Amino acid sequence: MKQTKQTRQMELKDTIIATPFITDEDLAERFGVSIQTIRLDRMELNIPELRERIKSVAHQEWDETVRALPIEEVIGEMVDLELDSRAISILDIKPDHVFSRNHIARGHHIFAQANSLAVAVINDELALTTKSEIRFNRQVNLGERVVAKARVLDSEYKGRTTVEVTSYVENEEVFSGIFTMFRSPEQKEQD
Amino acid sequence: MKQTKQTRQMELKDTIIATPFITDEDLAERFGVSIQTIRLDRMELNIPELRERIKSVAHQEWDETVRALPIEEVIGEMVDLELDSRAISILDIKPDHVFSRNHIARGHHIFAQANSLAVAVINDELALTTKSEIRFNRQVNLGERVVAKARVLDSEYKGRTTVEVTSYVENEEVFSGIFTMFRSPEQKEQD
DNA sequence: TTCATTTTTATGACTAGGTACTAATAGTAA
DNA sequence: TTACTATTAGTACCTAGTCATAAAAATGAA
Known part of the structure; x- marks a missing residue:
C-alpha cells in the first residue's frame, strides 16, 4: 500500500x-x-x-562548549567606558547567537553581554558576579543590534558593588538586570 | 626555516x-x-x-533518550532528562571558560549552562527565559566539573513555567537560580 | 663527494554521498 | 485529450578523502 x-x-x-x-x-x-x-x-x-x-x-556543539567563545564577539563591542561609573557596549545578533528553530537570540548571550559589561565597569583586577536579578522584556531577533548600558549604583561599599544594566534594541528595552559584584579585597574572602 | x-x-x-x-x-x-x-x-x-x-x-553528544530535543544547543553535556520534570547536565571548566588572570570561570558560562538546561527541560517548541534570579555562591575554577540540576516547579500554569536550577562542584553548591520561562501558547502572546 | 636512506611530493584510479540538471514515465483530474 | 503531479532514471560534476606507485628532494654517513 x-x-x-x-x-x-x-x-x-x-x-x-x-x-x-x-x-x-x-x-x-x-x-x-x-x-x-x-x-x-x-x-x-x-x-x-x-x-x-x-x-x-x-559545529554547534563545538562552538559553544569546547572552543573559546571569541570573547569580543560574545561580549559585544565596548563603545564607552568610565570606570566605576558607566559603560556601553553593542552586540549584533548573529546566527551563532540564536536558536536554530526560530531565530530568537538565546538568553545567555544577552546575559553575557550585560554581565561582562558589569564586570568591565568595575575598576578592579578581580570582579565577580555574586548575585543578579534579571528580566528579559522582549525577544531579540537575528540581525538586531543590542545596546547595553551599565550604570554603577553604589561604588564605595566595601567588597560589593551594585551595577544596573539595561539593554535596548532601538530604544526599546529588551533586558534589564541588577548585578551585585564582588570586588577583590587583599586576599580571597571565600573559597 | x-x-x-x-x-x-x-x-x-x-x-x-x-x-x-x-x-x-x-x-x-x-x-x-x-x-x-x-x-x-x-x-x-x-x-x-x-x-x-x-x-x-x-556522535558523542548524541543520546537516543533525548533525541526529540535540540540537544546540540544545550551547554554542557546532558546526562539525564525527563521533560517537564527534571534534567541534569555537566560542564567541565576548560581554559576557554575562565578569566586568564585568575582561572576563575566567567559567570556567563555558569549561567549559560543553567539557562539552557532550563530551556531544554521545558516540553515545548518555544521556551524563553523571561525572568531569573540567580546567585553565584562560590567561585568555580579551571578544571572543575559543574553539575547542574534543573527541577520544574510549576508546569501547568498557562504560558509560564518556573524552573529551579542548582549547580554543584562535588556536592558543593556553586550556583542557584530560579528561572521563569515563557512557553508558547497557541498564538504569540507578545511580539 | 657519493651512496643509502628517509622524507616529501606527484600522479592516477577509485570511493561515498551528495548537487544540479534533463528527460522520461505513470497516474489522476478536468 | 490535455494538463498536471509524482516518481524514477541518468548524466556530469563536486569534495574530501582512499590506495598504490613512482619520482624527487633532503639528510646522514663513509
Whole structure:
C-alpha cells in the first residue's frame, strides 16, 4: 500500500530528526522509494544533506562548549567606558547567537553581554558576579543590534558593588538586570 | 626555516585537536607541506579523516533518550532528562571558560549552562527565559566539573513555567537560580 | 663527494554521498 | 485529450578523502 507524498515527507522529517546520520540510500530503502524521491523531498523540506547535518550538529556543539567563545564577539563591542561609573557596549545578533528553530537570540548571550559589561565597569583586577536579578522584556531577533548600558549604583561599599544594566534594541528595552559584584579585597574572602 | 617531521606531527595533532573540522588541504597550507604529507602524518598518528572526526564528535553528544530535543544547543553535556520534570547536565571548566588572570570561570558560562538546561527541560517548541534570579555562591575554577540540576516547579500554569536550577562542584553548591520561562501558547502572546 | 636512506611530493584510479540538471514515465483530474 | 503531479532514471560534476606507485628532494654517513 502506497503512502501519500505528504505523509511520507512528514515521516521523513521525523526520521531525520531522530537519526540525523542516515544516508539518502537508507532512507530510500526504508520508505520504499527511489533515492531521487528522497532528494526531492529533502529539497522541498529544506533539509540539508547528510554531511551538512553532521557538520551543523558537530559545529554547534563545538562552538559553544569546547572552543573559546571569541570573547569580543560574545561580549559585544565596548563603545564607552568610565570606570566605576558607566559603560556601553553593542552586540549584533548573529546566527551563532540564536536558536536554530526560530531565530530568537538565546538568553545567555544577552546575559553575557550585560554581565561582562558589569564586570568591565568595575575598576578592579578581580570582579565577580555574586548575585543578579534579571528580566528579559522582549525577544531579540537575528540581525538586531543590542545596546547595553551599565550604570554603577553604589561604588564605595566595601567588597560589593551594585551595577544596573539595561539593554535596548532601538530604544526599546529588551533586558534589564541588577548585578551585585564582588570586588577583590587583599586576599580571597571565600573559597 | 623547516620544521622536523616530529615537531610538525606534534603540532599537527594539537591543531586537529583544537580545530577538528579542518581539512587536509587547510592543514597542508598551514604547515607549508603538501596534502600527501599531511595524509602520511595522519596515517602515522592514526588520526582519522575529516568526516570520521566530524562523525565521532557529533556522535558523542548524541543520546537516543533525548533525541526529540535540540540537544546540540544545550551547554554542557546532558546526562539525564525527563521533560517537564527534571534534567541534569555537566560542564567541565576548560581554559576557554575562565578569566586568564585568575582561572576563575566567567559567570556567563555558569549561567549559560543553567539557562539552557532550563530551556531544554521545558516540553515545548518555544521556551524563553523571561525572568531569573540567580546567585553565584562560590567561585568555580579551571578544571572543575559543574553539575547542574534543573527541577520544574510549576508546569501547568498557562504560558509560564518556573524552573529551579542548582549547580554543584562535588556536592558543593556553586550556583542557584530560579528561572521563569515563557512557553508558547497557541498564538504569540507578545511580539 | 657519493651512496643509502628517509622524507616529501606527484600522479592516477577509485570511493561515498551528495548537487544540479534533463528527460522520461505513470497516474489522476478536468 | 490535455494538463498536471509524482516518481524514477541518468548524466556530469563536486569534495574530501582512499590506495598504490613512482619520482624527487633532503639528510646522514663513509
